[in-house]
Amino acid sequence: MITEAEVRLPRPPGVIRRALAAHPIVVDVFIVVWFGIGSIFGVLLDLLGAAHWESGQPETWFGIPPHLAWPLWPLTVLRVGAIGLALFFRRRYPLGGLIVVVLAMFGEQGTQGFANGVALLFMIYAVPVYRSVPAGWIGYGIALVGTVLQFGIDVQRARDSSPGQAGPGGVVMGDSGMVSSPTEFIGLSLLSALWMLAILMLGINLGNRRRYLEAIIDRAHQLARERHQLAQLAVAEERSRIAREMHDIVAHSVSVMIALSEGAARAAETAPAAAADAMQRSAETGRTALGEMRRMLGVLHTTEEEPDLVPQPGVQELPELVQTFTNAGLRVGLQITGEASGDRGQELAVYRVVQEALTNVLRYAGTGARAEVLVNSLPDRTSVEVRDFGRAPGTTRPLAGMGSGRGLAGLSERARVFGGHIESGPVPDHSGGGWRLWAVLPVSAAARTGAPTARDTSDTAEEGMK
Numbered sequence: 001m002i003t004e005a006e007v008r009l010p011r012p013p014g015v016i017r018r019a020l021a022a023h024p025i026v027v028d029v030f031i032v033v034w035f036g037i038g039s040i041f042g043v044l045l046d047l048l049g050a051a052h053w054e055s056g057q058p059e060t061w062f063g064i065p066p067h068l069a070w071p072l073w074p075l076t077v078l079r080v081g082a083i084g085l086a087l088f089f090r091r092r093y094p095l096g097g098l099i100v101v102v103l104a105m106f107g108e109q110g111t112q113g114f115a116n117g118v119a120l121l122f123m124i125y126a127v128p129v130y131r132s133v134p135a136g137w138i139g140y141g142i143a144l145v146g147t148v149l150q151f152g153i154d155v156q157r158a159r160d161s162s163p164g165q166a167g168p169g170g171v172v173m174g175d176s177g178m179v180s181s182p183t184e185f186i187g188l189s190l191l192s193a194l195w196m197l198a199i200l201m202l203g204i205n206l207g208n209r210r211r212y213l214e215a216i217i218d219r220a221h222q223l224a225r226e227r228h229q230l231a232q233l234a235v236a237e238e239r240s241r242i243a244r245e246m247h248d249i250v251a252h253s254v255s256v257m258i259a260l261s262e263g264a265a266r267a268a269e270t271a272p273a274a275a276a277d278a279m280q281r282s283a284e285t286g287r288t289a290l291g292e293m294r295r296m297l298g299v300l301h302t303t304e305e306e307p308d309l310v311p312q313p314g315v316q317e318l319p320e321l322v323q324t325f326t327n328a329g330l331r332v333g334l335q336i337t338g339e340a341s342g343d344r345g346q347e348l349a350v351y352r353v354v355q356e357a358l359t360n361v362l363r364y365a366g367t368g369a370r371a372e373v374l375v376n377s378l379p380d381r382t383s384v385e386v387r388d389f390g391r392a393p394g395t396t397r398p399l400a401g402m403g404s405g406r407g408l409a410g411l412s413e414r415a416r417v418f419g420g421h422i423e424s425g426p427v428p429d430h431s432g433g434g435w436r437l438w439a440v441l442p443v444s445a446a447a448r449t450g451a452p453t454a455r456d457t458s459d460t461a462e463e464g465m466k
Contacts, residue, residue: 042112067108079104090126098123098139102146129207253289257282259328314347329367338377341443349414357386357437368392381442389434
């Protein structure tokens with residue numbers, strides 16, 4: 001879940017603006033209440049206008065206009081209620097609410113029509129703000145046609161009766177009884193159209209700004225989610241890399257320690273000195289592995305102390321690696337041709353391939369087995385071949401248990417990182433038997449040109465793990 005703090009959006013300006021944006025229902029209720037107050041005030045003015053004060057008769061001081069008399073007054077109540085609902089739900093149904101208001105405008109309204117006209121302007125403004133610009137133009141056309149049509153009906157009714165009634169355009173057009181010619185009708189209609197067009201332009205401007213800000217905020221949330229996902233992927237990749245390194249360290253060291261311990265156990269009675277030497281080498285191997293694991297796990301803790309930096313093992317360290325397996329009882333031959341590529345990440349992969357392959361030889365073939373390691377460094381790639389010839393004659397099956405199978409999977413993952421591949425499988429008996437592992441690891445183009453690579457940069461940070 002992405003929080004606003006993670007998105008780091010600036011605080012909206014204005015205390016009142018933030019309060020109104022945080023409580024939209026309060027704003028809607030406020031608008032509907034004031035529309036109701038305006039409607040009630042218009043009804044009171046109509047009632048006062050229907051009274052005949054000049055007659056001096058008390059019974060004529062109170063009059064009821066035709067549109068408030070029975071059976072028309074329920075229509076007035078229904079009209080006010082429908083427009084109030086349209087105003088309240090204008091955020092959710094702006095175009096539908098505008099159509100409701102335009103339809104409610106038809107009919108005799110009296111002074112209360114001014115409040116309805118203001119409500120119509122609110123709905124013209126709401127359509128482009130809460131829907132879209134095309135919907136705003138459609139709503140403007142509906143409102144303009146309805147206003148002109150209703151004003152024409154009011155003009156015709158004013159000619160048939162003495163008092164003029166204000167229609168939906170009454171806010172701008174004034175009293176329909178003032179229209180005496182088609183020219184005046186067209187002029188007042190154009191004036192009303194321009195007034196509603198100004199409201200529409202205001203709504204389009206604010207609506208576009210609103211949608212633009214929403215798009216920016218949505219993009220900020222999307223970027224925050226992508227950043228969070230990339231961080232999770234980086235953590236997963238780092239965990240996988242650490243798991244592979246830990247497997248290489250533990251599998252190699254433990255296999256060597258088991259082989260030395262088994263040899264010491266067999267020679268304890270016949271050759272105590274050799275047994276003691278084997279146990280000493282086993283202890284040194286364990287201490288080395290423990291130091292490597294401490295350095296690797298040390299970088300996972302956020303402490304002020306800098307981790308110990310140790311150079312990454314590479315092709316130059318292969319003789320030392322082979323010597324540890326020779327001390328454990330293997331007969332290993334090493335042949336390195338060509339020059340080192342200079343790609344630190346690729347050299348580490350070569351080292352790990354040889355380490356895992358010899359660990360498997362020690363684990364499955366046991367002590368006394370013979371293995372050959374061939375490393376051929378070319379300008380564009382490095383090939384590694386590790387082959388054993390099976391268990392030595394007269395030796396028993398090693399006491400070390402079978403592996404988990406993750407070592408070769410980790411090596412395959414390393415090879416895919418560099419665009420290479422690994423093959424492994426048994427060697428036919430007519431070719432000597434045993435097991436063969438062959439890997440090809442391409443050299444990066446930057447390393448071939450002498451430029452620093454991204455893998456070299458990451459390997460520098462990884463030196464604290466070795």
